[in-house]
Each structure stands twice: as structure tokens, then as C-alpha cells.
Amino acid sequence: EAQVTQNPRYLITVTGKKLTVTCSQNMNHEYMSWYRQDPGLGLRQIYYSMNVEVTDKGDVPEGYKVSRKEKRNFPLILESPSPNQTSLYFCASRPSGGAGELFFGEGSRLTVL
Amino acid sequence: GENVEQHPSTLSVQEGDSAVIKCTYSDSASNYFPWYKQELGKGPQLIIDIRSNVGEKKDQRIAVTLNKTAKHFSLHITETQPEDSAVYFCAASIVGTYKYIFGTGTRLKVLA
Numbered sequence: 001e002a003q004v005t006q007n008p009r010y011l012i013t014v015t016g017k018k019l020t021v022t023c024s025q026n027m028n029h030e031y032m033s034w035y036r037q038d039p040g041l042g043l044r045q046i047y048y049s050m051n052v053e054v055t056d057k058g059d060v061p062e063g064y065k066v067s068r069k070e071k072r073n074f075p076l077i078l079e080s081p082s083p084n085q086t087s088l089y090f091c092a093s094r095p096s097g098g099a100g101e102l103f104f105g106e107g108s109r110l111t112v113l
Numbered sequence: 114g115e116n117v118e119q120h121p122s123t124l125s126v127q128e129g130d131s132a133v134i135k136c137t138y139s140d141s142a143s144n145y146f147p148w149y150k151q152e153l154g155k156g157p158q159l160i161i162d163i164r165s166n167v168g169e170k171k172d173q174r175i176a177v178t179l180n181k182t183a184k185h186f187s188l189h190i191t192e193t194q195p196e197d198s199a200v201y202f203c204a205a206s207i208v209g210t211y212k213y214i215f216g217t218g219t220r221l222k223v224l225a
Contacts, residue, residue, distance in 0.1 A: 041217060042119070099210075101147070106154070
């Protein structure tokens with residue numbers, strides 16, 4: 001089954017404790033991205049990657065890091081989480097070229113105390 | 114910067130009635146406009162999209178219209194059913210880029 005898989009789905013952590021949210025897709029998509037969803041703000045892009053070893057900032061990259069060492073994986077790293085990073089995070093992917101359907105994971109709800 | 118305004122933020126309709134959600138975009142270079150449906154506890158899923166060379170597109174009970182001059186596009190759902198209850202997001206993008214600007218979402222409730 002074609003899918004985007006995120007882990008963990010739910011996480012409660014404390015300020016300053018480094019964490020990684022993993023994202024993996026099995027559709028051989030070149031493009032992957034991370035979004036955060038907050039009430040009243042919709043989906044905002046954090047980082048995106050056009051292909052292996054190629055990443056770029058989205059609209060809200062502060063406090064996050066990403067890496068793309070393999071085509072299928074695109075982890076989101078919070079080096080020193082803060083309470084304002086409490087949010088619902090989505091990973092998405094799509095094939096390269098043109099515009100087209102984004103395939104989203106089921107989301108990771110992160111709470112930073 | 115670029116933004117997409119979406120209205121209303123919540124919408125309640127009786128089953129069988131129509132629902133309309135409207136979006137306005139700011140970047141005149143935008144030429145791809147998808148709509149996503151997000152059910153509770155799930156990720157957004159594409160339900161329909163339109164490119165700027167088309168004024169309207171239909172898929173069964175769902176239609177999207179685009180007015181490039183006014184930079185408006187709208188989602189129309191006819192004969193609404195309880196399973197249409199969800200959060201709907203519009204977005205604007207430019208073909209060939211990797212940037213999507215999403216609206217703030219509309220929570221649609223279809224009352225049985």
C-alpha cells in the first residue's frame with residue numbers, strides 16, 4: 001500500500017530535550033516536506049526537500065532541522081524543543097516535476113512542556 | 114509575503130444542502146489550486162484541484178471554480194452528506210515549484 005508513515009504519532013516531551021520525528025514514504029517520490037498545523041493558522045511549511053541531499057527552508061523553519069540522506073526518509077529534528085513548537089506535524093511527499101497531489105502522513109502530535 | 118485567505122472558518126449545513134468555501138490568493142503567479150479534506154485524526158487528502166487555464170472543474174458532487182482576475186477560487190459541495198463533515202483546506206501553488214500556501218481551513222459540519 002502506498003503511504004507516508006510518521007513516527008511517533010503522539011509525543012509529550014520537555015523543553016530542551018532533543019527529539020526526532022521520522023517520515024518514510026514507499027512511493028519513490030523525490031519531493032518531501034514537513035508542515036505544522038496550528039488552530040487558526042492552517043498548514044505552514046517548515047522545510048522541504050527536492051531530492052536526496054537537497055533541502056530548503058519553508059515559511060517557519062526556526063527551531064527545526066532536517067536531513068535527506070535517503071530518498072524514502074525525511075526526518076524532522078527538534079534540537080532544543082520549546083513550548084511554542086507544540087503542534088500537529090505532517091510529512092508529505094509527491095513526485096518531482098510540475099504541481100500535483102501531495103500525499104500526507106497521518107500526523108504527529110507533539111506537546112512540549 | 115504570499116498568503117491565502119479562506120472563509121468561512123466554520124460552516125454548518127443541513128444534510129442535502131449545498132456548501133461553499135471561498136479562498137483568495139495574493140500571488141498572481143499562482144497557477145495550481147488544490148483542495149484537501151482532513152478527517153478527524155487523519156492527514157489531509159486531495160479531493161479536487163484546478164489549474165489556471167481552466168475556469169471550473171467538477172467531480173460528482175464536488176466542483177471548484179476559479180476567477181483569475183479576482184484571484185478567487187471556491188469549493189462547491191452539493192447534496193451534502195454526513196461523511197462530508199471534515200476540515201477543508203485550499204492551497205495555491207506555482208507549477209514547477211515546491212511551495213504550497215495553504216488557507217487556514219474550514220470546519221464543515223453536515224447535520225443529519
